[in-house]
Amino acid sequence: MICPRCTSNQSDDIKFCTSCGANLQAVREALAAPDGKKIDWGNTWVAEMFMSGQAHELRKLEMERRLGITPEVKRYNEIKAGVIVSSVGVGVSVFLHFIMHAIALQEPQDAALLNSIWIAGLIPFMVGVALIINGTVVSKKIVQAIEREQQKNTSLEEGPAARGLRAPDTSEFVPTNFSVTDQTTRHLESSQRKMK
Numbered sequence: 001m002i003c004p005r006c007t008s009n010q011s012d013d014i015k016f017c018t019s020c021g022a023n024l025q026a027v028r029e030a031l032a033a034p035d036g037k038k039i040d041w042g043n044t045w046v047a048e049m050f051m052s053g054q055a056h057e058l059r060k061l062e063m064e065r066r067l068g069i070t071p072e073v074k075r076y077n078e079i080k081a082g083v084i085v086s087s088v089g090v091g092v093s094v095f096l097h098f099i100m101h102a103i104a105l106q107e108p109q110d111a112a113l114l115n116s117i118w119i120a121g122l123i124p125f126m127v128g129v130a131l132i133i134n135g136t137v138v139s140k141k142i143v144q145a146i147e148r149e150q151q152k153n154t155s156l157e158e159g160p161a162a163r164g165l166r167a168p169d170t171s172e173f174v175p176t177n178f179s180v181t182d183q184t185t186r187h188l189e190s191s192q193r194k195m196k
Contacts, residue, residue: 001028071143079135086128093121 001010004027006020015025064074097118104111 071139071146075135075139075143078139079132082128082131082133082135084128085131086125089121089123089125089128091121092124093118096121 001012001024002008003010003017003020003022003024005022006017008017008019010017010019010024016022017024097115100114100117104114107114
């Protein structure tokens with residue numbers, strides 16, 4: 001038998017590898033009696049490679065749902081990424097401005113070109129601003145549309161709401177149509193009058 005850990009050749013009657021100490025008996029048992037599980041090729045990265053675009057998107061959405069990544073969380077992450085990228089853009093612009101200004105002092109013939117290189121930092125700044133705007137405006141509308149769709153689906157599944165019941169998080173007073181003790185005090189008052 002060949003040891004799977006160190007690939008040394010071992011005899012079939014020993015339990016442990018003489019070179020690395022691997023448990024060869026466990027390897028023999030695993031090879032002799034597999035669990036009977038077959039490989040589900042539909043659940044591997046190979047199958048994911050051949051998935052259609054729609055199936056890949058559905059799988060991605062399911063994974064996000066399992067991880068608890070809601071559209072609102074995605075929106076906040078997009079805004080956060082926009083703030084980070086725009087901050088990096090400002091930092092790069094400031095850095096390039098000072099570095100190129102120092103180099104331009106030593107190379108006066110290229111000063112005009114070197115002093116304008118800081119503008120390259122505006123590219124990540126503008127990308128960050130675009131992410132922030134997208135996260136605050138466009139993604140907010142997408143989140144609201146998804147929430148409306150989910151509310152519509154849950155209201156269809158639950159059926160009509162019970163009459164007189166309100167949401168549990170409301171402080172609204174709900175008037176009742178009748179009471180268990182309604183009209184009973186009148187009977188008690190009339191029976192007390194009869195006894196007097």
